[in-house]
Amino acid sequence: MTDHTAGGVDDGSREAAIIAARGKKDPAGRGEGFAALGFLTPSLIGFCLFVLAPAIGVIALSFYNWNLLSDGMFIGLGNFVRLLSDRRLAEVYVSTTYMAVAILLVNVIIGLLLAVLLETKMPRWIRGFFRLSFLFPFVVSSSAVALIWRFLLNKDLGLVNYWLGLIGIERIDWLGSSTFAPISVIIVASWKTLGFSILIYIAGLQSIPNEIREAAIVDGANGWQRFWRITLPLLSPTVFFLLVINTISSFQIFAEPRVLTSGGPGDSSRTIVQYIYDQAFGSFDLGYASTVGITLLLVLIVLTAIQFRVSRRWTFYE
Amino acid sequence: MTQIAPHRTSHVLQRVITFVILGIAALAIVAPFVWIFRGAISPSDAELYRLPPTLFPSSITLDNFRKVTTQVPYFRFILNSITVAGTITIVQLVTCSTAGYAFARLRFPGKNALFSLVIGSLMIPIQVTIVPLFLVMSKLGLTNTLWALILPGVFSAFGIFLLRQHFLSLPRELEEAAKLDGAGQARTFFQVMLPLSGPAMATLGILTFTYWWNDLLLPLVMINDTQTQTLPVGLVLLAGRFSTGSLGTIAAGITMAIIPVLIVFLLAQRYIVQSIASSGLKL
Known part of the structure; x- marks a missing residue:
């Protein structure tokens, strides 16, 4: 901080920036919430499409008799038996x-x-x-x-x-x-x-x-x-x-x-x-x-x- | 003196035993590679099978390497492997660092639940979900394209966890100072936190690249077309195309697959050693 003032930056605008920065940091953390959403979105999309969906898919498929040519037939617990x-x-x-x-x-x-x-x-x-x-x-x-x-x-x-x-x-x-x-x-x-x-x-x-x-x-x-x-x-x-x-x-x-x-x-x-x-x-x-x-x-x-x-x-x- | 002498001989004996054990282990690791390299530059297969084995072939030829490239689209395999492993690495560095930072530093509703979900998914390996993953890719029309190999690597629970641990270890004062300077979340992350993350990012990058460069299961499942195949399957294809008769060609194929890895390994050895060691310490 001292570096900046020594560099000749106007003290008044600096003060204003600090106040603005404090203003942005709202106590409810809503700004952080939005940032987090942005930061997490790519991973979340990947997670849903390539981990969660296939994981649910594995469970769902296990109740079906399913081959590659035709869509499956529900057989209940048949596979588990x-x-x-x-x-x-x-x-x-x-x-x-x-x-x-x-x-x-x-x-x-x-x-x-x-x-x-x-x-x-x-x-x-x-x-x-x-x-x-x-x-x-x-x-x-x-x-x-x-x-x-x-x-x-x-x-x-x-x-x-x-x-x-x-x-x-x-x-x-x-x-x-x-x-x-x-x-x-x-x-x-x-x-x-x-x-x-x-x-x-x-x-x-x-x-x-x-x-x-x-x-x-x-x-x-x-x-x-x-x-x-x-x-x-x-x-x-x-x-x-x-x-x-x-x-x-x-x-x-x-x-x-x-x-x-x-x-x-x-x-x-x-x-x-x-x-x-x-x-x-x-x-x-x-x-x-x-x-x-x-x-x-x-x-x-x-x-x-x-x-x-x-x-x-x-x-x-x- | 008489007391020290037996102590010293036992000490020397100990060191000799240490070096013999380490030496045998190192030989068992290095010798197979040397044998394969030697086979790749040997003019005939008879030389590879000559017993006892000799260290140097009778003459040196590059013919085997030429045969590899004419029998299978070898450079295509390498290009595909670089594309897949490279893209996944770059994408993961972005997705895992941002997500890791959010989990380490930002406050938002549902954070703990979400993080538990990520950690829980560490237990679901791709080997378990491979069947529905194949169906998803095939419904999207992406089988037989490199996308089918890249997309499953976009999300990495391990990567997020590794980088979260890293960001947790950085002092909080840094961000507070950045905020005071008027930087938003994005700027704090990109201009303050990320520049401090070189070693952690290198760790993730190296581990990710090696994993996807070497993966056999996913390309075997997703890719049916030789032109779109990656190196690990390419090697198996090459070996399958010959009977045991033309060992030299297969040896040349293996050598060509190993040489780039060896070069990168020797150049980046210090990073690789550190990254593996630190991944063990951080978990």
């Missing part, structure tokens, strides 16, 4: 859960191990190199990643089996056996997202104040004790965050199994999103696909709610 007797759906949920939990654990446990190792003393450029290499797959598209691994995991010509052969392990049918197909999806999906989890962990580790660690050293705690008693409790909000987002994203996996194994053999590596896609755009059964979509939504909501509830008990906030 069908859910209960759908053997494949149960299998797909089992394989999705198996793969999602494994990917989640790899991210949360191995991610933590690598992040802690990365935070030990080392030259800056080496740390930078490791961090960038770990992160790079995260920015590459899932379909490119899955295509690369489709070659590497090839039973007869793939490099993975070649290296395993060198240490005496027999050829594994990575993509063609119902035991190893889901494991392949787990490896590839974790390979892609691990760098992201490591980075989140590093941010969490760096936010732990050094004084606490130093105090523990002074008190004679060794590295192992420091990790379990200090680092891990202080890191619990980060662990919680990673659990939540990795659960949600692992249950939505689509590209990796589709490109790697097409969900097979059988349904051994099929995910629920693939199943929705197949029902809707393979069998053109839009009503039933929507019903399956609702089950996924419920699973996500329940899982997130459980995690939030449980976290209250063990997450340590400063």
Whole structure:
């Protein structure tokens, strides 16, 4: 303010401007209301058209038998009854859960191990190199990643089996056996997202104040004790965050199994999103696909709610 | 001294183990990319499958890259991907920053209810609503156009939340000073708040661009016409058009998809690292 007067602006007009500004700021906040309307309108239109309407649509469609060629026929709870007797759906949920939990654990446990190792003393450029290499797959598209691994995991010509052969392990049918197909999806999906989890962990580790660690050293705690008693409790909000987002994203996996194994053999590596896609755009059964979509939504909501509830008990906030 | 020596050897051992573990992990991440790049410049597929693998091909050729562009409209795919991811990013920066600001700073009726609705929609992923979304686009006659890929990205609950948290962290005095200077809401936002939001906007921009650049599901559902396809589906099309026999061409396709990402990644690495780290801290 002093800058302006020093710049030679007429004091009288300045005073008037302040009064005008105060006048505009009406106590009821009606001006802010209009501004808010303007600021929110683009998002609200997008929300209504592409989130709210489709969300209502999913619920509505689930009561219909609807294929792409003709408009639907109302069948009440028919689709929901069908859910209960759908053997494949149960299998797909089992394989999705198996793969999602494994990917989640790899991210949360191995991610933590690598992040802690990365935070030990080392030259800056080496740390930078490791961090960038770990992160790079995260920015590459899932379909490119899955295509690369489709070659590497090839039973007869793939490099993975070649290296395993060198240490005496027999050829594994990575993509063609119902035991190893889901494991392949787990490896590839974790390979892609691990760098992201490591980075989140590093941010969490760096936010732990050094004084606490130093105090523990002074008190004679060794590295192992420091990790379990200090680092891990202080890191619990980060662990919680990673659990939540990795659960949600692992249950939505689509590209990796589709490109790697097409969900097979059988349904051994099929995910629920693939199943929705197949029902809707393979069998053109839009009503039933929507019903399956609702089950996924419920699973996500329940899982997130459980995690939030449980976290209250063990997450340590400063 | 005798006491320090064993301590020091265990310390050295610890560091060796640390580097071995990190080294193996880094190799497992980097080696597949190196192998694909090498395959792309190899004259024959036999070289890719030669065991044990060699680091350098016997001679270097760019033939595979030419084959990619003649087999599929590859540059079209890249252009489409840039159009889709770029447009969504720019639009989201506008819609999410204005909405985030309104939720952070402005008083208006129904604010809390509206915000709960936005946060609630974080739980409804596009994978759940894909079927009605397809019907909406098909009724609007937008399937097989890039609009079908752009419009669903206009609204982002995550983006609004991220930027709301950012605006909440800015000191209130700034706006009060701006108001005192006679600036309206719009001017306060555009001339005072937005210039302070570079890093937060970069965070959102990078995360949004990567997400939509890599998305496979939406183009697979919405687009049937090869000319309108994006890169992730384009790669799958390319791989599907060849049997396992012409690996070199597929490797070249993958390389061409990765190189631009690699360049941007190396140039913007510091921003990317920061943005991911901060998105974790802010949620």
